[in-house]
Amino acid sequence: MNETPLVEVRDLKKHFKVKTGSIGIEKSTLKAVDGVSLKIYSNETVGLVGESGCGKTTLGRSILFLSDPTEGQILFMGEKLDRKNKEFMRTFRQNAQLIFQDPYASLNPRRTVIDSVQDPLNVYKLGTPQERRQKTEELLATVGLSKEQTGKFPHELSGGQRQRAVIARAIILDPKFVVCDEPVSSLDVSIRSQVLNLMKAIQQENNISYLFISHDLSVVRYLCSTVIVMYLGHIVEYGTKHKIFNETAHPYTHALMSAIPIPDVDVKNQRVILTGDVPSPIDPPSGCCFRTRCIHATDICSRESPELKELSDGHSVACHHAGAEA
DSSP states (O other), rough: OSSSSSSEEEEEEEEEEESSSSOEEEEEEEEEEEEEEEEEEETEEEEEOOOOOOOSHHHHHHHSSOOSEEEEEETTTEEEETTTTTTHHHHHHHHHEESSSTTTSEEEEEOOHHHHHHHHHHTTTTHHHHHHHHHHHHHHHHHHOOOHHHHHHGGGGGHHHHHHHHHHHEEEEOOOOEEEESSTSSSSSHHHHHHHHHHHHHHHHHTTTTEOSSSSOOOOOOOOEEEEEEEEEEEEEEEEEHHHHSSOSHHHHHHHHHHHSSSOOOOOOOOOOOOOOOOOOOOOOOOSSTGGTTTTOOOHHOOOOOOEEEEEEEEOOTTTTTTTTO
């Protein structure tokens, strides 16, 4: 693509100082995100997948500047984000939103749904009070909530209804970019499809870009055009949906793909079982971060950390033995 990315991340790192030792005196560095670069274009949905603890949520929050990066740059519409530039940061806050994983925890239990959804309009003082109310009512109706439901408190709604309210709150400012942190993981399968279709429809109507964080690869395959695979704070594979699902190159991605259920009793899927646990981001392995669980690991894997290199157009992988079958 020749167009300017809506969001560009350059060598982003997010490290935390944590206390270790038997009495918690020693301080170590937890490398939650360690040198990530990516681009998200207008009206694009990018899926971010990986095991729990690989840094997906931290990356999403860092891109939104909810957690200041330790190193690296984040550009929005070609301009670098900097807290000192308060005017641009305010514009960024209005155009970049977050859909939380737990809709119940992200809604104020003491306020009705309609009041919570209207809050962003009140903060930015967009329109008159009557216009704000009207826009909120119209948007809540668009996401499938009735007037009776919008006047209720969060605990009075179902999980799917709460998630619709959270989606409405995230898009009420007409943002250009939304980070979706596993927005359907807590929903029933039947409700999940409704919410995903709703998100697709909203994207087409409002030209929104999504960074979609998920464990569910089937959901990512349905919704996303680009897929990023993370492991221990690093991107290990990055490419179009077709490339990632049909031309898988990294052993870790092979293992994730083998776990996808196939709804056909006549088709046998050979599972790739990873041995051992995910290493600690406080003390990651030398060289390749995945080598301690990889059946293809050799001496070079322990000595050198593989760079993310392009295998083909729209497909990059960080592996010394890229393409090796699991």
